[in-house]
Amino acid sequence: MTESKPLVWLPFAPDLLGSRPESLRYEVFLPEEGVAPPPEIRDVEFYVPPFGFSARVGSVLEQMPSLRVVQSMSAGVDHLRSFVRPEVTLCRGAGVHDASTAELTLALILASLRALPDFVRAQDRAEWSPRWTTSLADRTVLIVGYGSVGSAIERRLEGFEVEVIRVARTAREGVSAFADLPSLLPRADVVILIVPITDETRGLADAAFLSRMKQGALLVNMARGPVVDTAALVSELEKGRIHAALDVTDPEPLPTHDPLWSAPNLLLSPHVGGASSAMWPRVYAALGAQLERYAAGAPLEHVVTGAY
Numbered sequence: 001m002t003e004s005k006p007l008v009w010l011p012f013a014p015d016l017l018g019s020r021p022e023s024l025r026y027e028v029f030l031p032e033e034g035v036a037p038p039p040e041i042r043d044v045e046f047y048v049p050p051f052g053f054s055a056r057v058g059s060v061l062e063q064m065p066s067l068r069v070v071q072s073m074s075a076g077v078d079h080l081r082s083f084v085r086p087e088v089t090l091c092r093g094a095g096v097h098d099a100s101t102a103e104l105t106l107a108l109i110l111a112s113l114r115a116l117p118d119f120v121r122a123q124d125r126a127e128w129s130p131r132w133t134t135s136l137a138d139r140t141v142l143i144v145g146y147g148s149v150g151s152a153i154e155r156r157l158e159g160f161e162v163e164v165i166r167v168a169r170t171a172r173e174g175v176s177a178f179a180d181l182p183s184l185l186p187r188a189d190v191v192i193l194i195v196p197i198t199d200e201t202r203g204l205a206d207a208a209f210l211s212r213m214k215q216g217a218l219l220v221n222m223a224r225g226p227v228v229d230t231a232a233l234v235s236e237l238e239k240g241r242i243h244a245a246l247d248v249t250d251p252e253p254l255p256t257h258d259p260l261w262s263a264p265n266l267l268l269s270p271h272v273g274g275a276s277s278a279m280w281p282r283v284y285a286a287l288g289a290q291l292e293r294y295a296a297g298a299p300l301e302h303v304v305t306g307a308y
Contacts, residue, residue, distance in 0.1 A: 005023060005024055005025040006023075006024050006025070006045040006046065006295075007024075007025055007026075007027065007040060007043045007044050007045055007046075007066075008024050008025065008026045008027070008044070008045070008046040008047075008048070008291065009026075009027055009028075009029040009044050009046070009047045009048065010026055010027070010028055010029070010048050011028070011029070011030055011048055011049065011050040011051070011073075012028065013028060014026035014028070016280075016284050017284050017287060017288045017291070018284065018288060019288060020288055020291055020292075021291055021292055021294075021295035021296075023295045024046070024291060024294070024295055027040065030050055031050070031056035031057060031059075031060050032056070033056060037060060037063060041060070041063050041064055042063070042064070042065055042066060043066055044064050044066060044067055045066055045067060045068045045069065046068065046069045046071065046291070046294055047060075047061070047064065047067060047069070047070050047071070048070075048071045048072075048073065048287065049070065049072065049073075049080070050073075051073045051074065051274075051279075051283075052074075057080070057083065058082075058083040061083045061084060061085075062083070067085075067088050068088060068089060069088065069089045069090075069091065069294060069300065070084050070088060070089070070090050070091070071091045071093075071287060071290060072090070072091065072092050072093050073093045073096065073279075073283050073287075074092065074093050074097070074274070075092055075093050075094055075095075075096070075097050075101075075148075075149065075196075075274070076092070076196055076197065076224060077090060077092045077304055078196070078197045078224065081304070089300060089303055090303070090304045091290065091300055091301065091302045091303050091304065092302050092304055093283065093286065093302070094147075094148055094301075094302040095148050095282065095286060095302075096274070096279060096282040096283045096286050097149065097273065097274035097279060097282075098148050098149050098152035098282075099152060099276075099278040099282070100273060100274050100275070100276040100278040100279050101149050101152070101153075101194075101222055101273035101274055102149060102152035102153045102155070102156050103156065103276065103278070104222070104247060104269065104272065104273045104276075105153050105156075105192060105194075105220060105222050105273070106153070106156050106157070108220055108245035108247065108267060108269065109136060109190055109192075109218065109220060109245065110136060111245070111267060112218055112220075112243055112245045112267050113133060113134045113135065113136055113139075113190075113218065114133045114134070114135075115131065115133045117267055118131075134216075136160050136161075136162060136190075137160060137161040137162070138161060138162070139162050139163075139189035139190055140162065140163045140164075140165065140187055140188050140189050140190070141157060141162050141163070141164050141165070141188065141189070141190045141192065142164075142165045142167065142184055142185065142187070142188035142190065142191045142192065143164060143165070143166050143167065143192045143194065144167045144178075144181070144191065144192060144193050144194065144195060144204075145167070145168065145192075145193060145194040145195035145196075145201075145223060146166040146167060146168040146175050147168070147194070149194050149222070150166065150168075150192075150194050153192060153194065154166070162190075165184055165187065165188065167180065167181060167184065169195075169200065178200070178204075181209065181212075182212055185209065185212035185213050185214075186212055186213070186214050187214075188213070188214065188217060189214065189216075189217055189218065190217065190218045190220065191213060191217060191218070191219050191220065192220045192222065193205060193219070193220065193221045193222060193223045193227050193228070194222045194223050195223045195227060196223070196224075197223065197224040197226060197227060201223070201224075201227050202226050202227065203226065203227070203228075203229050204227050204228075205219065205221070205227055205228040205229060205232075205233070206229040206232055207229060207232035207235075210229075210232050210233060210236045210242065211236075213236075213241075213242050215241055215242075216241075216242065216243070217242050217243070218242070218243045218244065218245065219233070219242060219243070219244040219245070220244070220245045220246075221244070221245075221246045221247065221248055222247050222248070222273050223248060224248050224250075225246075225248045225249040225250030225251065225252060226250045227248075228246075228250070230249070230250055230259075230260065233263075234259050234260065234263050237263045237264055237265050237266055238263065238264060240264065240265060242265070243265040243266070244263075244265065244266050244267070245266070245267040245268075245269075246260070246266065246267070246268050246269070247269045247270075247271055247272065247273045248271050248273075249268070249271075252270075252271055253270070254268070254270075289301075
């Protein structure tokens with residue numbers, strides 16, 4: 001009988017997955033404020049929460065006694081970890097945001113270096129304001145967090161005539177360790193943060209980190225807001241010593257009167273690194289492959305353990 005098949009809850013129509021295991025059954029579920037989940041919640045084995053995060057997801061997870069797997073569509077799962085019971089496997093959406101996030105990273109770098117926000121403001125004033133700007137060519141770019149997104153960023157930097165320095169938590173061939181940052185930061189014209197949020201990376205870009213950046217360097221945070229010490233960053237920006245482009249802030253959404261809104265030398269985007277048309281085809285392909293593994297009893301990919 002169909003009802004005996006393991007139940008998968010998706011936040012979108014199953015047909016979007018294309019080919020999918022017929023040994024599983026699929027239902028669409030989106031948590032709604034004030035609306036109780038259907039009784040089938042007790043049978044869900046594999047749950048894919050909606051993209052982004054709502055506190056409602058946490059309450060939903062608490063009502064799933066049969067739950068075995070939570071598959072996030074986000075590369076980072078810091079918003080989910082505390083709600084997932086130890087016996088439940090949590091998998092992150094590694095790879096599905098690489099293209100989109102890497103594109104925005106390059107967009108923020110180029111917009112900042114070539115002063116596009118200033119030109120847009122001048123356009124609003126119907127003002128012709130030519131000026132010289134800094135080229136990305138001939139710069140040194142330091143990628144802090146050389147995982148799948150970091151390598152996607154490097155691929156998009158090819159052709160821009162830059163030197164790339166790679167840094168990860170632990171050193172490997174061609175990649176330096178976090179411990180090497182004090183000596184590497186003074187060399188970089190652009191510093192890109194693309195690390196997961198962990199105890200080790202929280203506050204990584206603190207006052208000491210920022211003070212080691214060279215005069216006029218650009219900090220680009222594509223990771224999580226708490227990776228950067230906001231007060232220390234605002235201080236550096238107000239001095240005019242460095243520039244910054246942030247896709248993430250602490251907190252989010254950014255309060256109306258937060259000092260970041262008025263900080264000079266800063267370009268902000270509202271945590272939209274993964275939010276592009278490139279995301280969904282990659283989500284459907286990755287999730288379809290993960291469901292095939294689950295149905296076959298094969299090891300799942302991108303299981304979250306330890307600090308990632």
